[in-house]
Amino acid sequence: MTDFAATKAMFDLPEGVLYLDGNSLGPLPKAAPARVQQMLTDEWGQMLITGWNKAGWMAQPMALGDRVGKLIGAEPGQVVLGDTLSIKVYQALAAALDLVPERRVVLTDSGNFPSDLYMAEGLLKTLGKGHELRIVDPEDVADALTDEVAVLMLTEVDYGTGRWHDMADLTRRAHAVGAVTVWDLAHTAGAVPVDLSGAGADFAVGCTYKYLNGGPGAPAFIYVAPRHAGRALPALSGWLGHEAPFDFHRKYRPGHGVDRMRVGTPPVIQMTALECALDIWDMADIRDVRARSVSLCELFIAEVEAACPMLTLASPRAAERRGSQVSFRFEDGFAAMQALIARGVIGDFRAPDIMRFGFTPLYLDEADVRAAAAIIAEVMTDRLWDRPEFRVRAAVT
Amino acid sequence: MTDFAATKAMFDLPEGVLYLDGNSLGPLPKAAPARVQQMLTDEWGQMLITGWNKAGWMAQPMALGDRVGKLIGAEPGQVVLGDTLSIKVYQALAAALDLVPERRVVLTDSGNFPSDLYMAEGLLKTLGKGHELRIVDPEDVADALTDEVAVLMLTEVDYGTGRWHDMADLTRRAHAVGAVTVWDLAHTAGAVPVDLSGAGADFAVGCTYKYLNGGPGAPAFIYVAPRHAGRALPALSGWLGHEAPFDFHRKYRPGHGVDRMRVGTPPVIQMTALECALDIWDMADIRDVRARSVSLCELFIAEVEAACPMLTLASPRAAERRGSQVSFRFEDGFAAMQALIARGVIGDFRAPDIMRFGFTPLYLDEADVRAAAAIIAEVMTDRLWDRPEFRVRAAVT
Incomplete structure (x- = not known):
């Protein structure tokens, strides 16, 4: 059983902040500053x-890759x-298309994600x-899987609404029509x-x-x-993906397995910070994280809906169709999100009208969720957002 | 006039090490650990x-880009x-080829660089x-510039030998046949x-x-x-190169100017360390760096050639044809390089037979060069490299 009080204690969370934006940028592991300083020195x-x-x-890129792999069902x-x-x-889409050269969709x-x-x-x-x-609505994906489709490229959990695709089902359907799948796990890894x-992805x-806190x-x-790893060609064929990078041959020869997806010199300082975050993940069981995430999200929805009739749930109501966020x-x-941030409840806004809140059991507990919901209720009920300073848009929100 | 004693004092150089590999990885700016820790915290x-x-x-990517730009003649x-x-x-090659769609070389x-x-x-x-x-010998590049050539893609200073191309001359020749140029400055920026x-690149x-010490x-x-910046299309069209990344439109619209060459989320921690290195570059005039580099390289060649007849100069003898390295x-x-490293003279080896030494006036002075040459003389004259432990190859050398 994961000890969530222990994982929470591993993060440096600012005083007076209820951080519901770990789906955008996770918080600082307490160990990171000293560990990074030690790596530098x-x-x-x-x-x-x-x-x-x-x-x-x-x-490091392979060693940390193995550690991330444990969280996403990879060997x-x-x-x-x-x-x-x-x-x-x-890289993934190029390699996937290369496996289905005769199709064009x-x-x-x-x-x-727009990106x-x-x-x-x-x-x-x-x-x-x-x-x-070909861009269809999320609920039409299954029907749009025809034998024209070379690659099905999806983000598993919608960054805006938190809607969660059924990866196993859609992968099976894609394979049934001869398509290859590319899954973006940005809002599922660690969530x-x-x-x-x-x-069978x-x-x-x-x-x-995001949820991994790197x-x-x-x-x-x-x-x-593994069935593709020896065949998939990375369009971005860099030297660290070469079979023998330090032989300095003039011709590219892809490395063994997923190694070939390496490109250039790895970001060592960033990877050192990430290691500290993965150390915390070693203390957690992702099934416990999920169970607690569902209970925190359900609590949040209940509290906010009870107090704020002006807010409309944009996320699926059924927990099993929703990732670890509520919109x-x-x-x-x-403006409402700016007012919340001014009061210490940090979520984020996604155009045109989505207020997004991420739930991250490693460092959020029931008391945090109740406190955040109470502030949201006050800001919404008293229209505290309706002030000119909350309407000024900066580059990143 | 650059105060090189002052710049040297800004780096953390290990005791007992003569570091002649700043062309591969520059040393740690003393300010970096505290500054990075402060950024993290x-x-x-x-x-x-x-x-x-x-x-x-x-x-940061644009602000630091401007600071790097000052060192390479960019506005x-x-x-x-x-x-x-x-x-x-x-990205650069894709954008360059897009400007000359009718040619194929x-x-x-x-x-x-093999990469x-x-x-x-x-x-x-x-x-x-x-x-x-089409890969030709370095001395044949000018003659190989025909009207078949779409793009001339060169590294200005050869990573192995230090041979320095004449960028202005070859760019002029390339333009004369209607070709576009892509220059790799890995061994010239800061050198x-x-x-x-x-x-006119x-x-x-x-x-x-490397020489920038990031x-x-x-x-x-x-x-x-600037004449291409509004036309060049990055093949890697990521969200941060979008004209309005936070509008989350579904269609890509390239940003203004070089902004469009941004792709994904920038590596903030790495950029913080790089900032500390650029602070030291602010203390230096690159013309002073070059003058001192030439004098250090000349001294090194003279000392090593006088003591080590078994070593053959692989770099151009004429300073004006050579970058800031001697091979x-x-x-x-x-094995010889491993023996030198064991004695505290760190250079590197490039297959098949090149011993490479980088000269970096920001933190190397004449006394360092004399001391390194003396150790090289001893190791070579006494065949100190001829021991089994120096023949073991690791992944990176």
């Missing part, structure tokens, strides 16, 4: 170039870290073979149990700075099913 | 998601940081239009004066962990000439 400072071997920097050697999620989407849905759509758009343009990016092997990608700009990850629609959601 | 820890605006994280707004060098090579030379060749190979395969990657504007890319895994940079060929170069 003792590893970079003292070992210099020899740190790549002596401190194990070069092996060791099937996940590697690096780059950003957008880059990993490009990439099927996705309107609940996917995933942009990366797909850029790749399809680069391929120049007339591929179509809900993911079983890539059990679902082909490719998966995700980031480590810090701003933490590296992304990519999973390649409400409200016309003045931007 | 006060920014990530206290600001959480609001750090993207409040701490200026989102603006503000022409350089942006992000990703790895390999990814930036892909990418010209490069055998002195280019640049691999990335080009992957891009040309992805494009699937029958492009040829020698670079004048991208003056040379089209695209340039580089890394910040730390292991520090982000790469990309320069786009010698030696059949047992791998």
Whole structure:
């Protein structure tokens, strides 16, 4: 049984803040500042170039990949870290399309991250073979799976509403029509149990700075099913994905397995911070996290709906169709969220009208949720958001 | 006049080490551990998601890009940081090829980084239009510039030998045949004066962990000439390169200027370490750095050649044809370099037989060079490298 008081104590949470935005950027593990400082001083400072071997920097993308893999149903050697999620989407989609060269449709849905759509758009343009990016509504995905579809590319949990696709079912349906799947786990890794092997997923990608708490700009990850790992060609064929990077051959030869999805020099300092976050994940069982997430979300929905009739639930009401976040629609959601942040309840806003709240049992408990709901009730009931300073938009919200 | 004693005092250099590998990984700026710790604690820890605006994280890739730009002859707004060098090579080459759609040859030379060749190979395969990657010897590049050539893609200073291309001359010749240029500055940014504007370069890319001292895994940079910045399309069209990333539109619209070369979430912790290195660069004039680099290299060549007849100079003898590194060929170069490292002289080895030494005036002085040359003389004359333990190869050397 996961000791959530113990995991909560491992995070540095600011006084007076109720942080419901761990689905956007997780908080600081208390161990990170000292560990990063030690890495800088003792590893970079003292070992210099020899740190790549002596401190194990070069092996980190696979070693940490294995640790992330445990949270998403992957075996060791099937996940590697690096780059950003957008880059990993490009690699996964390129490799997936290469497996189905005769088809021309990439099927996705309107609940996917815009960035995933942009990366797909850029790749399809680069391929120049007339591929179509077909965007349907989330509930129409199953019906849109025809034998035209080369790749089904979906984000498992919708970043806006929290709607949760059934990965196993859609993967089975995709395979039935001869399509290959690319799953974006940005809002599922560390949020809900993911079983890539059990679902038969082909490719998966995700980031480590949301529910995994790796810090701003933490590296992304990519999973390649073992049946594809020896065939999948990364369009981004960098030297660290080469079979023998330090032989400095002029011709690219893909490395073994998921190694080939490495590209350039790994971000060692970011990976060190991420390690501290994964140490906390080692204390948790993702099934316990899910059970507690459901109970926190249910409590939150009940409290907010009871006090705030002006807010409309945007997330699925059924827990089994919802990730670890709860969203409400409200016309003045931007201003309302700014007012909440001013009161110490940090969620975020997604255009056009979504107020989004993430639930992260590693460091949130029932008392936090009740306190947050009480502040939301006050801000909404007393229209405390209706002030000019809460309407000023900055670059990131 | 640059105060090199002052710049040297800003680095944390281990006792008993003569570090001649700053062309591979620069050393730790003394300010970095405290500054990174402060960023982790006060920014990530206290600001959480609001750090993207409040701490200026989102603006860092352009702000630091401007600071790197000053060292390479670019104006503000022409350089942006992000990703790895390999990814930036892909973006620059894709954008360059898009400007010359009717041609099918990418010209490069055998002195280019293998990783640049691999990335080009992957891009040309992805494009699937029958492009040829034509690799000639460095001295044959000028003659190989024909009107078949779409893009001339070169690394300005050869990572192995230190041979320095004439960027202005080759760019002029490339333009004369209607080709577009992509310059890799990995071994020139912070090593020698670079004048991208003056040379009329089209695209340039580089890394910040070598001569710029940004730390292991520090982000790469990309320069786009202003005449192309509004036209060049990044194949990697990520959300942070979108004109309005936080509007979450489904269609990609490239941002203004070099902004569009941004892809995903920037590596904030790495950028914080890089900032400390750029603070030291603010104390230096690159012309002073170059003058001192030449004198250190000349001294090193003279001392080593006088004592070590078994070593053959692999770098150009003429200073004006050489970057800020000196390489010698030696059949047992791998073992010899291991023996040097065991004695505290850190250089590196590049297959098949190159012993490579980097010269970095920000933290190396004449006494260091004399001391290193004396140790090299002893190791070579007494064949101290000829022991089994120096022949064991690890992953990174």
